[in-house]
Amino acid sequence: MDKFIIEGNGPLNGEIAASGAKNAALPILCAALLSDEPLTVTNCPALWDIGTTKKLLAQMGVTVTQTDPHTIVLDAKPITTCVAPYELVRTMRASILVLGPLVARRGEAHVSLPGGCAIGARPVDLHLMGLEAMGAEITLEGGFIHAKCRKLKGAHIVFDTVTVTGTENLMMAATLAEGETILENAAREPEVVDLARCLRAMGAKIVGEGTTTIRIQGVTNLHAATHRVLPDRIETGTYLLAAAVTRGRVRVNKTDPSLLDAVLVKLQQAGAKVQTGVDFIDVDMQGRRASAVNIHTMPHPGFPTDMQAQMMAMNCVAEGVGVIKETIFENRFMHAQELTRLGADIRIEGNTAVITGRERLQAAPIMATDLRASASLVLAALAADGETLIDRIYHMDRGYEDIEGKLSALGARIKRIAKLI
């Protein structure tokens, strides 16, 4: 298993470009299943999760062509099987996103219950409830979801909890259903909005994305389209925090500041000078130590849970005490124990972490437990004295394109070790 060796070497300085958003690209690739005409996806990040999705779709009979490192053309004219097998689905939460499109286009789906980051129980009951409301017959057997329906019918669905992939799955299913579907208490995440834009380019009739009520008028078929994936706001935020933890200055280009309002407010509270343009964000700590901030994770437009671990890393080296409340996932503090191994002072009580900042952290061998936890360990290692060895970084490869290349461009000392005895 690959490991990173990171040597904390002072402030990071420089510019990098954001990649396309993983959590937008994944549902968009699955949307190809809705049409028998090709979908071309550009600005698609080069990541493990994208590779897994390509394999998943290819084994269903979809022709998947990578025309350049960031462009994928998918032709789902022939869907030969409606099965999403355990071996592929277990590594990636987003695999559940083939469920809605398969039932909508083919009238059946057999999808293994999904894996992904171990950050909570992560049930899919709301996805299933919605499909049932649209007329699908659902059974669970042998770890698989089996869904059947001759023709989905529009329905009025109110989500008990805001769910991102739940909203995406039902929005995709509804594009080919008979009549109108109304999704209430829908997720407002930018990735949901990007998917709606892609579906609209394919001929879907959708209004209200980005608000809590999305209306979809079903059509008989979708057609060929090209869609550019929006920039990754979580990747962007992670690199901006690299400036905050190292007292440096980082500019992220090819991004969109309007996607990161909640994160930028916290960076300003931490003492950063934040400048934005249409497609860039510049964070400058002007050599100063960050001040600790309080965070309460919330669905968009609140503070994203996918940035919580990275903010905890910043609080570990900030001045003062920061309180972080995780309200989305019940088990998303796995990084705290590893950060403590670097000398951080973190007290956990239920869903709240109280972090007392330390001037410096000290290098130690540590282990990544999930995707954003890995990002927080990398950030902490950049602010630690000595060489930190981070094990199980495959988690990081799921969601960060060319992490070593981008961090090295900012002046970090980071080395990947394929095998260490």
Ligand SMILES: CC(=O)N[C@H]1[C@@H](OP(=O)(O)OP(=O)(O)OC[C@H]2O[C@@H](n3ccc(=O)[nH]c3=O)[C@H](O)[C@@H]2O)O[C@H](CO)[C@@H](O)[C@@H]1O
């Ligand atoms: C591939 C992808 O886009 N992943 C993101 C997506 O995950 P994902 O879509 O899995 O997260 P959800 O928004 O569905 O989860 C939010 C909360 O709802 C609960 N829930 C969800 C569905 C359901 O049927 N029943 C239920 O109870 C979950 O357990 C969780 O407590 O949104 C999360 C919240 O922003 C992000 O952290 C993930 O990075």
Ligand SMILES: C=C(OP(=O)(O)O)C(=O)O
């Ligand atoms: C939790 C994440 O991914 P997934 O939902 O695929 O586990 C994430 O992107 O932070």
